[in-house]
Ligand code: FES
């Protein structure tokens with residue numbers, strides 16, 4: 001079957017019910033997406049499916065073929081990664097590619113989210129409890145988004161004569 005991942009088409013040979021996570025890691029060598037719990041709880045395996053955060057351990061590969069998949073490899077480099085470094089977010093790091101994918105999907109939908117919106121959307125588990133720093137990293141990029149929007153608005157107004 002065919003999968004569209006990070007803008008490229010891949011032919012994969014797998015049982016239809018095989019979770020996408022296994023195909024990404026074992027067949028395609030995209031090991032940035034991590035295996036944590038395997039039951040949809042931790043979020044370590046988060047990818048984007050048609051732009052939405054999705055736990056790839058729960059997505060059968062047969063269903064994955066119907067949409068566009070993006071992995072951490074496909075969004076790198078991303079402003080969130082620079083913010084993660086600035087805020088020294090990771091501790092052991094294991095959960096962080098999933099956290100970044102969840103955060104990237106959030107910012108696509110809500111460029112400047114409130115704390116409440118971050119808290120309700122970011123359901124990925126971090127055993128090192130880096131949640132405060134994750135929130136700071138997201139807010140750092142959100143602030144950049146807000147100032148870029150403000151300066152675009154100014155430019156548009158200034159150039160409209
Ligand atoms: S490995 Fe998929 S949610 Fe934990």
Ligand code: FES
Nearest residue numbers: 092093126127128
């Ligand atoms: S940084 Fe260690 S699990 Fe999140």
